[in-house]
């Protein structure tokens with residue numbers, strides 16, 4: 001639809017909705033057009049929580065796999081937030097438009113709630129009522145309420161059932177970080193399910209793809225259990241794309257038009273506190289503060305990156321590979337990240353992003369699509385991150401789960417350990433580049449790779465407190481059957497470097513998640529401990545060998561020889 005007529009439509013719809021709001025009480029479902037059937041086929045979700053609010057999401061889609069099935073008018077949808085799941089104590093409610101031009105998606109930004117509190121929410125329209133979701137607000141600065149953080153990535157629909165989500169939904173997480181590859185653009189038939197429609201590359205195609213995924217009951221349960229923070233990786237658009245460069249040889253303008261449609265569909269289907277994109281650009285890097293216990297830095301390593309050096313697979317480094325001008329984050333996001341790593345009083349800095357951060361040597365080759373392909377910017381980011389008291393990096397993308405020690409010199413395990421990276425595994429996407437046992441054998445030889453599992457699917461649950469981190473790498477028994485059991489494959493326990501408790505609240509009434517100013521002064525503790533103490537004591541079951549090796553082995557050669565090695 002041309003921009004002018006689309007804007008005209010939106011303006012007219014907004015006026016109609018304003019009139020509807022005047023006519024109707026906030027508890028009366030209202031619609032400008034009939035809803036032909038149950039529109040809540042895609043479930044509900046919440047996300048991007050703050051100290052006093054959260055974004056509530058749904059999309060009206062009575063015929064989800066064929067464009068949604070809604071009439072072309074905007075529709076007014078009622079939302080309610082209550083302290084109980086019977087909705088006898090409704091504490092907030094309102095009407096939000098489901099805009100036709102945005103796939104009748106609803107993003108209700110709720111404010112005025114109590115900090116550090118659980119709620120229930122639901123939507124209704126024309127007599128239809130949605131499933132009920134649970135959500136919560138964040139603790140206010142400087143509270144240090146413990147955080148139970150789930151993390152997941154890579155959920156290829158055709159590759160497997162979402163047994164991981166069925167289990168993640170009952171882990172009791174306060175928050176789930178989804179690190180990308182929420183959908184896969186490719187179609188076709190996998191081991192358990194089929195994806196109709198071929199490769200998605202239009203707005204309609206991406207919408208139907210999200211609808212297919214979101215119709216899954218296990219994914220819906222996972223979303224309904226707690227708020228999520230969502231970032232994208234490559235497959236939300238196109239495998240291994242870089243900025244304006246497609247995987248395949250298409251010109252930049254053509255790819256950017258595709259990217260605009262993919263980004264719009266992503267926005268339409270995620271509970272994000274962002275303005276809908278109107279073109280190929282959408283800045284999604286943002287922060288969530290959990291009191292002064294943890295600060296989540298959510299990154300975008302796809303949209304702003306320069307093209308992979310030497311090709312986007314496992315390669316020997318080639319000339320220009322370490323050019324400091326090559327970037328994963330872009331200059332603006334890098335500055336934003338480094339600024340945000342300056343806050344005093346925060347115990348845990350959690351960098352939640354897409355791709356493996358630590359060096360992953362496969363013989364003498366590295367994966368040019370990961371941080372290994374952008375070593376100069378990694379060094380700048382690591383210099384700021386390793387100065388923090390307790391850095392934790394979360395990554396996904398490569399369809400394996402791992403625990404990695406982040407040393408002062410990332411590839412020198414004789415230097416002090418400064419932090420931890422958890423590669424959170426894949427919900428359903430298989431590790432297919434080489435036999436899983438082969439890559440496990442290769443990475444087991446890398447000293448800082450403490451643990452790796454490429455054979456099984458799962459997710460990670462991290463418990464953060466003021467004094468410790470306890471992480472569990474969870475794996476499901478199967479993804480080829482609709483139900484599965486879950487077990488803990490590996491645990492990581494770290495004592496936190498002590499951080500003095502801030503004395504004065506600075507943001508208790510804010511409605512954004514900006515948290516403390518970078519220059520917020522730290523208090524001294526009664527025992528006079530300092531914020532930048534010695535590196536955390538680590539307890540890694542199964543521990544690391546201390547003989548790091550980059551020596552080429554024959555498994556490494558076999559892995560390196562694979563033509564495509566992409567998550």
Ligand code: CA
Nearest residue numbers: 233234397567
């Ligand atoms: Ca990926």
Ligand code: FE
Nearest residue numbers: 154181397567
């Ligand atoms: Fe993936």
